[in-house]
Amino acid sequence: MGHTFASRDELEGLYAEYNEALDDGAIERWPSFFATTSSYRVTTRENVERGWPMTLLHCESYGMILDRSVAIQKTLYFLPRMQRRVVSGIRVTREGPDLAHVRCSFAVFETLAGEHTKVLASGRAEDVVIRQEGALKFSERACVLDASLVPNSLPVPV
Amino acid sequence: MGHTFASRDELEGLYAEYNEALDDGAIERWPSFFATTSSYRVTTRENVERGWPMTLLHCESYGMILDRSVAIQKTLYFLPRMQRRVVSGIRVTREGPDLAHVRCSFAVFETLAGEHTKVLASGRAEDVVIRQEGALKFSERACVLDASLVPNSLPVPV
Amino acid sequence: MGHTFASRDELEGLYAEYNEALDDGAIERWPSFFATTSSYRVTTRENVERGWPMTLLHCESYGMILDRSVAIQKTLYFLPRMQRRVVSGIRVTREGPDLAHVRCSFAVFETLAGEHTKVLASGRAEDVVIRQEGALKFSERACVLDASLVPNSLPVPV
Numbered sequence: 001m002g003h004t005f006a007s008r009d010e011l012e013g014l015y016a017e018y019n020e021a022l023d024d025g026a027i028e029r030w031p032s033f034f035a036t037t038s039s040y041r042v043t044t045r046e047n048v049e050r051g052w053p054m055t056l057l058h059c060e061s062y063g064m065i066l067d068r069s070v071a072i073q074k075t076l077y078f079l080p081r082m083q084r085r086v087v088s089g090i091r092v093t094r095e096g097p098d099l100a101h102v103r104c105s106f107a108v109f110e111t112l113a114g115e116h117t118k119v120l121a122s123g124r125a126e127d128v129v130i131r132q133e134g135a136l137k138f139s140e141r142a143c144v145l146d147a148s149l150v151p152n153s154l155p156v157p158v
Numbered sequence: 159m160g161h162t163f164a165s166r167d168e169l170e171g172l173y174a175e176y177n178e179a180l181d182d183g184a185i186e187r188w189p190s191f192f193a194t195t196s197s198y199r200v201t202t203r204e205n206v207e208r209g210w211p212m213t214l215l216h217c218e219s220y221g222m223i224l225d226r227s228v229a230i231q232k233t234l235y236f237l238p239r240m241q242r243r244v245v246s247g248i249r250v251t252r253e254g255p256d257l258a259h260v261r262c263s264f265a266v267f268e269t270l271a272g273e274h275t276k277v278l279a280s281g282r283a284e285d286v287v288i289r290q291e292g293a294l295k296f297s298e299r300a301c302v303l304d305a306s307l308v309p310n311s312l313p314v315p316v
Numbered sequence: 317m318g319h320t321f322a323s324r325d326e327l328e329g330l331y332a333e334y335n336e337a338l339d340d341g342a343i344e345r346w347p348s349f350f351a352t353t354s355s356y357r358v359t360t361r362e363n364v365e366r367g368w369p370m371t372l373l374h375c376e377s378y379g380m381i382l383d384r385s386v387a388i389q390k391t392l393y394f395l396p397r398m399q400r401r402v403v404s405g406i407r408v409t410r411e412g413p414d415l416a417h418v419r420c421s422f423a424v425f426e427t428l429a430g431e432h433t434k435v436l437a438s439g440r441a442e443d444v445v446i447r448q449e450g451a452l453k454f455s456e457r458a459c460v461l462d463a464s465l466v467p468n469s470l471p472v473p474v
Contacts, residue, residue: 008166008324008325008328009166012166012247012248012249013249015247016246016247016248016249016261016262017249019246019247019263020247020249020261020263020282023263023282045398046429082203082304082305083304084263084265084280084281084282084304085246085247085263086244086246086247086263086264086265086280086402086404087246087247088244088246088332088335088401088402088403088404089328089331089332089335089336089401089402089403090328090332091328091329091332091333091336103332103336104332105335105336105339105400105401105402106402107265107400107402107423107425107433109265109277109280109304111280111304111305113204113306114306114307115305115307116277116305116307117265117277117278117279117280117304117305118277119277119425119432119433119434119435120433121433122400122402122425122427122433123400124336124339124400146398146399146400146425146427146433147398147427147431147432147433148429148430149430149431149432166324167324170324170405170406170407171407173405174404174405174406174407174419174420175407177404177405177421178405178407178419178421178440181421181440240361240462240463241462242421242423242438242439242440242462243404243405243421244402244404244405244421244422244423244438245404245405246402246404265423267423267435267438267462269438269462269463271362271464272464272465273463273465274435274463274465275423275435275436275437275438275462275463276435277435
């Protein structure tokens with residue numbers, strides 16, 4: 001990984017904080033990880049590999065990310081579920097002076113009240129990271145789930 | 159992550175060695191990761207979020223950690239189980255010249271003899287790391303499990 | 317982790333790219349991660365701990381790794397399965413000026429068409445990494461699976 005744009009330590013920190021916020025159920029903090037011009041997308045490997053244009057979720061602007069965050073906050077409090085994100089293989093695939101394309105793999109575990117912990121989803125993210133007021137932010141985040149079957153609880157962002 | 163107290167590489171190394179020891183079933187090495195004044199605690203998210211004071215396991219001193227290690231060694235040899243710890247998002251949340259507060263997420267997998275590998279638990283750790291004779295040690299380690307249902311095989315420390 | 321031979325960033329990059337290639341199903345890129353003199357081995361913890369000499373797969377030379385890669389390419393296209401590798405605790409256990417012994421833990425998730433994502437396997441790798449024409453390559457890679465029950469889909473390398 002080159003260090004032109006950001007160190008490994010900084011990038012690992014971005015993903016750690018992002019996942020902490022979501023695992024803690026602090027959806028109101030989710031938009032704060034995105035740049036003021038940004039997009040967020042969730043799709044499946046099957047869609048990508050077959051060239052289908054479908055997405056499970058597509059926020060085309062920061063405003064849509066904010067709206068989504070508010071909508072989730074209104075519904076989520078009724079769901080007693082605990083999520084846990086594990087990230088691996090954070091890697092800069094391409095970078096310039098002002099941005100880095102970052103790829104990583106993830107697994108999400110979920111625990112419903114009174115049940116054992118299960119694998120909810122796995123997949124990869126293909127992100128673009130920029131710097132705004134000194135802090136790293138996602139200007140693009142695209143999550144590609146390995147499963148085509150979408151679990152109920154993925155209204156929560158990955 | 160600031161580098162006042164310890165580098166990412168050192169911290170990653172601490173968690174890697176700690177998890178290796180437990181995954182290898184070398185419970186006798188478990189206390190060696192703790193400072194001579196230290197504590198270890200396992201609780202659940204439900205307990206933490208509801209403000210309940212309960213813990214699943216609480217070693218309030220290094221002596222209790224040692225005792226626990228001996229007790230586990232006596233019972234564990236009868237259990238043909240393989241564990242595997244995966245850690246993610248190691249992050250210094252606060253640090254001073256002599257210590258760092260570290261948070262991370264974990265998943266533990268377990269394989270019983272003749273069975274397939276399963277998710278045993280997931281959760282987060284909130285630790286305090288200090289330096290003793292040059293080496294990083296836990297002065298506090300608190301593991302918060304996502305599930306309230308406690309699997310049989312978590313007498314083994316996380 | 318000492319930095320005599322390779323930085324954490326370089327090592328993390330090697331494992332990230334290796335796992336990406338396998339997760340992407342790009343088996344034809346698998347041999348490119350090995351040195352021109354190298355070996356690859358998959359075994360189980362039970363075999364190792366009981367001192368049994370058995371392996372699930374043993375490529376004793378780079379030529380055998382190439383052969384294996386071609387054989388998998390011929391069969392794999394018929395299997396609609398998605399894999400996802402998560403790695404943790406990458407740690408240099410021993411190093412010299414020209415090589416590093418590296419240990420890490422892994423979990424592999426698998427998603428069959430129309431099904432939910434499951435844990436396929438977990439285990440540890442004990443590798444030897446060298447440098448060839450500037451790039452890190454495996455001169456030895458030994459994967460030790462936690463389960464003795466071998467899942468169908470582990471003709472694909474770990």
